[in-house]
Each structure stands twice: as C-alpha cells, then as structure tokens.
Amino acid sequence: MNGGTESSAAYSFMGSLQRAESPRPDGHVCGAALIAPQWMVTAGHCVKNEAGVLAGYPHGWKVRIGSTSVSSGGEVVEVDKFIQRPGDLQGNDIALLKLKTPAKSRPIKIAAGKPAEKTPVRILGWGMTCDKLEPKCFPDHLREADTVVQAAAPCEDVGIRETEICVGSLDGKIAPTNMDSGGPAIVRAGDDWALVGAVSGGNPGQPGVYTAVPAFRSWMNDVMAAKQPTLEGAVDLGDCSGALVKANAAKPSDPALLLTNGHCVTGDRPAPKSAVVDRAEKQEVTVLDHAGKPKATAATTKLIYATMTGTDVALYQLDKTYAQLASKGAKVFKLAATGPREADPIDLIAGGLRKSWTCAVGGVVPELREDGHVLRNAIRYTEDCVPDSGASGAPLINPHTGLVVGIHNTTNQQGGVCTENNPCEVDNEGHMSVHKARRYGQQTAGIVPCLTAGSRIDLSLPKCTLTKPAS
Incomplete structure (x- = not known):
C-alpha cells in the first residue's frame, strides 16, 4: 500500500x-x-x-x-x-x-x-x-x-x-x-x-x-444461500429421468411434451450423425411433487424427435394435454432460448432416482466424443456436482429463472478414451483430454427454434439447427 x-x-x-x-x-x-x-x-x-x-x-x-x-x-x-x-x-x-x-x-x-x-x-x-x-x-x-x-x-x-x-x-x-x-x-x-x-x-x-x-x-x-432443489416437476421414466416441457406458444389443449435423453429411448438409439422422428413408443410416465411423490401419470404415444449428435435429447408426445396435467397439479417447465454460462448455478432433479443436486457450470466443452457420437458445447459441471448413475435425462434448471437450460447425459466412469460411458473432451485447437469421474450435461436451447404449434417439431425451420435424420 x-x-x-x-x-x-x-x-x-x-x-x-x-x-x-x-x-x-x-x-x-x-x-x-x-x-x-x-x-x-x-x-x-x-x-x-x-x-x-x-x-x-x-x-x-x-x-x-x-x-x-x-x-x-x-x-x-x-x-x-x-x-x-x-x-x-x-x-x-x-x-x-x-x-x-x-x-x-x-x-x-x-x-x-x-x-x-x-x-x-x-x-x-x-x-x-x-x-x-x-x-x-x-x-x-x-x-x-x-x-x-x-x-x-x-x-x-x-x-x-x-x-x-x-x-x-x-x-x-x-x-x-x-x-x-x-x-x-x-x-x-x-x-x-x-x-x-x-x-x-x-x-x-x-x-x-x-x-x-x-x-x-x-x-x-x-x-451463499443455495438450497437443495425440490423434486417438483421431475419425471420418473423407469431407468431414466425427464421433465414436462413446453414452447412459449403452446396451448393448454396441446399434447404435453416430455424431454429426456436420446439414449433413453426404448427402441433403437439414434445413430451417429442422424436422428429419429415420429416413431411410436410407449413408456409410462410419473410426474413428481416437491417431495418426490407421484403427482400425475401419463404415457408416451410417440417419439417425435431424438438425437445423440450435437446434443443428446429426446422429445416424446404424451397421451395427456397440458390442461389435463395442470388439473392434477403437475409442473411444466419452459425451455431457455440461450445456454448457460460458466459458473451459472443449475439445479439437477432426477425423478428416476428421487434425488436432486445443487450444481454449477464448470465450463462449456467445445466437443465431447463418446462411442462414435459427437456432442457440441457440452456442459461440464463443477467438481461438487456428482449426480448418481441413473440420472440420465434429468433437467438442468436455472434456479433464478426456472427455465430448463440443459439435460444431464453422461459421466466418464472408468477413465476410458471416447468409449461408451467414457467421454473425452476436445478443445477448440483439437486437443483431446480425458477426465475420469467428470460429469456432463447437454444444452437444450437448440430445441426452441424447432418447436411448432400442436407440440410438433419442424426441422426445416430456418433457425432450427438440430441434427436431421440421415437420408
């Protein structure tokens, strides 16, 4: 001084x-x-x-x-x-x-x-x-x-x-x-x-x-006052988790949409560099209350979109409308139009496990490779964010806005290099690195410009950059 x-x-x-x-x-x-x-x-x-x-x-x-x-x-x-x-x-x-x-x-x-x-x-x-x-x-x-x-x-x-x-x-x-x-x-x-x-x-x-x-x-x-998030709105999807989501323009009479991982689909998983659209799939869905108890039930009728390229997401159409689920008190989330930034807080709520975590964004990974799939701008969590195996598909929620900014999808479990359950990071200069036990989520903002009226998805829209099905 x-x-x-x-x-x-x-x-x-x-x-x-x-x-x-x-x-x-x-x-x-x-x-x-x-x-x-x-x-x-x-x-x-x-x-x-x-x-x-x-x-x-x-x-x-x-x-x-x-x-x-x-x-x-x-x-x-x-x-x-x-x-x-x-x-x-x-x-x-x-x-x-x-x-x-x-x-x-x-x-x-x-x-x-x-x-x-x-x-x-x-x-x-x-x-x-x-x-x-x-x-x-x-x-x-x-x-x-x-x-x-x-x-x-x-x-x-x-x-x-x-x-x-x-x-x-x-x-x-x-x-x-x-x-x-x-x-x-x-x-x-x-x-x-x-x-x-x-x-x-x-x-x-x-x-x-x-x-x-x-x-x-x-x-x-x-x-300093970060609190353990409740499970309100989390969805139990058997071996995976999910969340009810809707577009800003969705109507109460529209069939509700369920967001989860592309690798959580019941049929064949989406192939690298491709996507699945409009495939009949039925799964039972349980929406939880704040304490993790069943609040409402539904079933998927159709897988309207799924990919594991660019991001790892799946969207199902349900057999109930937003109005019908709202009458049971089920919480529905909106999707953020922009992704999270480094150090942003995120709440991870895993309905399939009846567990939640208070987390933060540790960084954004330019490229994440896993078992032939390439994911862009993946969300890397800080070291204290350690969701258990089985949290796949759990939404990542900004606690300030209540919007879904991402979805949990993978962990490097054994320190392997770019294999299944062992993703590797690639930076902007092309340098690859492996971090055992590091956990990742995927951004969901890319879904927003692809959603249309009636809970449908239109991959031909000018601002829609989601991966398209292989021709």
Missing part, C-alpha cells in the same frame, strides 16, 4: 489469501474480507487458476484471518471452493471464497449501497511497499490509510464502471498497490465498520479502482 501506517490493532474480518505460487515467502497473494462465518469476498482476478475455470476446488489455498501479521496470529482456514462472478473482469472483478470450516472471527457487514463521492473510507492491505519482488517490499504487518471516495474522472484512465468506485488520494500517494488486490475499503457504520469495496486495480500516481461490493449483494446472497 502507498501511504498509511501500520495498523495498531487487528480487524476481525481482514484476511490474507495465501497460495503456494505466490512470489512471497509468506504465500500472500491478495486481501479478502470475511462477510459470513464460512464466506469471504475478494477480487475475481485473485482466484485465477491454470484450468481457467470460474468455480472450482483449489488445493492448498488458505486464508489467515483476524491478525495484523500475514505470517502469524489470528486463525488459518483452508479454502474449500472459489466462485468468480461471470463476465468481463472490468466491472465484475469479484469472487467468493467458501471456507472448509466456519471461521471463529467476526464478519463485517456489507454497506447498504455504493458510497458517494467524498465519503471518508479506510483501506487495508499487505500490498507491496516498493516495486521490487524482494522481501523488503513485502510487509508482514497490516497497513491502513484513511482517504476518500473520488469522482470517477481520476480513475478513467484504467476505465471505471458503475459497479466500481475510485478510492485514494488524487496523486496516488494513498492508494492500493500490487498484492493489495481483493483487500477492503471500509466505512464507519456507527461504532462498527461496513464493507464498501474490494481492490480491483489502478495506475501508479492515481487513486485505486475498487469493486463496489454492495452492487453485487444479490449475486453473493444467491451463491
């Missing part, structure tokens, strides 16, 4: 994020602030990793909390998971750290809103005190400085967004430096402190740019 003095007392919420790859002997890389017993907030760029994922489970990361010293005192807690907010780092440079065990230290409250210009603030950090990567530039003692929020203009050289604030002296003599990243800017709240910012960046000789933490309150609350 430029300017300021050594802190005379510890701040219970102040943390040092420490990683093995730090150039410092003490392992410090960034500051962080404890906002709940098991959660800390830091900068998004502080959780960069070799895999390039926005959410994951790091090895060897830890935080020292509640000490003026970066190397002793306070408490040391291991980091269980990191979640970076999706989007451009500029304007979204924020991440959450979930701790393996709750910290004993007292968290800081988040301020009610973004502070106005000229608001007095205090900044904290163990950032470098000179420009060389040498021990003399790595302070062990926490530094603090009192300054103010500036207008946006002094920080415009590095770009400043509505979700950021400009903090420090105009000449940069009081400002964050390298390795202050993620550290807090705090304001007085009665006899206590409130968190208003986390260091994002800046230029020498200027104030620093801080992410305005209150601007991300809803996102943080959503991440």
Whole structure:
C-alpha cells in the first residue's frame, strides 16, 4: 500500500489469501474480507487458476484471518471452493471464497449501497511497499490509510464502471498497490465498520479502482444461500429421468411434451450423425411433487424427435394435454432460448432416482466424443456436482429463472478414451483430454427454434439447427 501506517490493532474480518505460487515467502497473494462465518469476498482476478475455470476446488489455498501479521496470529482456514462472478473482469472483478470450516472471527457487514463521492473510507492491505519482488517490499504487518471516495474522472484512465468506485488520494500517494488486490475499503457504520469495496486495480500516481461490493449483494446472497432443489416437476421414466416441457406458444389443449435423453429411448438409439422422428413408443410416465411423490401419470404415444449428435435429447408426445396435467397439479417447465454460462448455478432433479443436486457450470466443452457420437458445447459441471448413475435425462434448471437450460447425459466412469460411458473432451485447437469421474450435461436451447404449434417439431425451420435424420 502507498501511504498509511501500520495498523495498531487487528480487524476481525481482514484476511490474507495465501497460495503456494505466490512470489512471497509468506504465500500472500491478495486481501479478502470475511462477510459470513464460512464466506469471504475478494477480487475475481485473485482466484485465477491454470484450468481457467470460474468455480472450482483449489488445493492448498488458505486464508489467515483476524491478525495484523500475514505470517502469524489470528486463525488459518483452508479454502474449500472459489466462485468468480461471470463476465468481463472490468466491472465484475469479484469472487467468493467458501471456507472448509466456519471461521471463529467476526464478519463485517456489507454497506447498504455504493458510497458517494467524498465519503471518508479506510483501506487495508499487505500490498507491496516498493516495486521490487524482494522481501523488503513485502510487509508482514497490516497497513491502513484513511482517504476518500473520488469522482470517477481520476480513475478513467484504467476505465471505471458503475459497479466500481475510485478510492485514494488524487496523486496516488494513498492508494492500493500490487498484492493489495481483493483487500477492503471500509466505512464507519456507527461504532462498527461496513464493507464498501474490494481492490480491483489502478495506475501508479492515481487513486485505486475498487469493486463496489454492495452492487453485487444479490449475486453473493444467491451463491451463499443455495438450497437443495425440490423434486417438483421431475419425471420418473423407469431407468431414466425427464421433465414436462413446453414452447412459449403452446396451448393448454396441446399434447404435453416430455424431454429426456436420446439414449433413453426404448427402441433403437439414434445413430451417429442422424436422428429419429415420429416413431411410436410407449413408456409410462410419473410426474413428481416437491417431495418426490407421484403427482400425475401419463404415457408416451410417440417419439417425435431424438438425437445423440450435437446434443443428446429426446422429445416424446404424451397421451395427456397440458390442461389435463395442470388439473392434477403437475409442473411444466419452459425451455431457455440461450445456454448457460460458466459458473451459472443449475439445479439437477432426477425423478428416476428421487434425488436432486445443487450444481454449477464448470465450463462449456467445445466437443465431447463418446462411442462414435459427437456432442457440441457440452456442459461440464463443477467438481461438487456428482449426480448418481441413473440420472440420465434429468433437467438442468436455472434456479433464478426456472427455465430448463440443459439435460444431464453422461459421466466418464472408468477413465476410458471416447468409449461408451467414457467421454473425452476436445478443445477448440483439437486437443483431446480425458477426465475420469467428470460429469456432463447437454444444452437444450437448440430445441426452441424447432418447436411448432400442436407440440410438433419442424426441422426445416430456418433457425432450427438440430441434427436431421440421415437420408
């Protein structure tokens, strides 16, 4: 940190994020602030990793909390998971750290809103005190400085967004430096402190740019308060799972549609590079309530579409209309027109297993190969998403919108290479990789432009890109 003095007392919420790859002997890389017993907030760029994922489970990361010293005192807690907010780092440079065990230290409250210009603030950090990567530039003692929020203009050289604030002296003599990243800017709240910012960046000789933490309150609350999804609307399809879905233009009198995997059909599976349309197939269908008990029953009459190329989906027409199922209280989902992004939350509800999982998108795989089939833009889950065998066909639901964004379809079970139940990944450069126990889903947005009136599918529509039957 430029300017300021050594802190005379510890701040219970102040943390040092420490990683093995730090150039410092003490392992410090960034500051962080404890906002709940098991959660800390830091900068998004502080959780960069070799895999390039926005959410994951790091090895060897830890935080020292509640000490003026970066190397002793306070408490040391291991980091269980990191979640970076999706989007451009500029304007979204924020991440959450979930701790393996709750910290004993007292968290800081988040301020009610973004502070106005000229608001007095205090900044904290163990950032470098000179420009060389040498021990003399790595302070062990926490530094603090009192300054103010500036207008946006002094920080415009590095770009400043509505979700950021400009903090420090105009000449940069009081400002964050390298390795202050993620550290807090705090304001007085009665006899206590409130968190208003986390260091994002800046230029020498200027104030620093801080992410305005209150601007991300809803996102943080959503991440920290993720709840186990209910089974309402999940469908038990024997050895597979599914969900009732409909197009936006569907009428109550239309026959209901059931979405599941292409590999869950009862007849011959769709061949590679092909699809199946309008084939008579009968399966019993049970729609569940929130507790996993039967809510309504139906039967499939026709497989209107199925493929395992590009995506792994099947759509069945049922013997009951949307109105008839609604009269029994059965839940019907709408399909999202766009796919999920990395780090987006997803709920996976498997009716066939009577189980659900709270998950997140770990990434989008350009190409997934399995047993001769090629799947595009597959959804890779984060490591904590471990649906059991038998969850095939379970819908992936965005918990904020309630829309189906994908469908669970496969796991690399034995570490095999591109064989059945052992999919392999291929990146945009053509490099193949195998990840044993990694689980995947498929996007369903491509179905939306192909649905027509009367619960039918029209593969000739201009925007329909689903795989067509082989000629």
